[in-house]
Amino acid sequence: MATAHWKVRPYVLTGGRTRTxxxxxxxxxxxxxxYDPRFAAGLPPETRSLYDRARRTTSVAELSAYSGMPLxxxxxxxxxxxTTNRLQIHPETYSSPFDSRLLERLRDGLLQLA
Structure with a gap:
């Protein structure tokens, strides 16, 4: 997991917004x-780390942990x-956040981190 080395305050990255x-x-x-390398070069470091990491399909939680930004x-x-079509949000494939397949993926991910 990356450590947070903030170049700007979080509210600057979000324009003060807290809702999506x-x-x-x-x-x-x-x-x-x-992936657009020119676009990536113009992003703040925190946003760029998230954009770069999302080149592989990744969960929101993993992106937060990797980039060092709060969730x-x-x-x-x-x-x-x-909103600018730079990231794709995949449709939910689970009928419930407690779906057994999701829990198995979570368990496997945690085992990889251990």
């Missing part, structure tokens, strides 16, 4: 449909990038 236009759960999967800030940044 769409619901983003911790297990929601995010990816970059087309709420991560959700707003993801929402902003998705």
């Amino acid at each position: 236009r769409q619901r983003l759960f911790v297990h929601t999967l995010i990816s970059v449909p087309y 709420g800030v991560t959700r707003v940044v993801i929402d902003d990038l998705a």
Whole structure:
């Protein structure tokens, strides 16, 4: 997990917003449909680390942990990038947040971190 070395305050990254236009759960999967290195170069370091990491399909929680941003800030940044079609928010594939497949994925992910 990356440590947070903030270049700017979180409210600067979110424009002071705390809400997103769409619901983003911790297990929601995010990816970059087309990676644009020029676009990435113009992003603040915190946002760029999230954008770079999402080149692999990754959950909201993993992006938050990797980028070092708080979960709420991560959700707003993801929402902003998705609004400009830079990130894809994958539809929920689980009927419940307590779906056994989700819990198995969570367990497997935690075992990989151990």
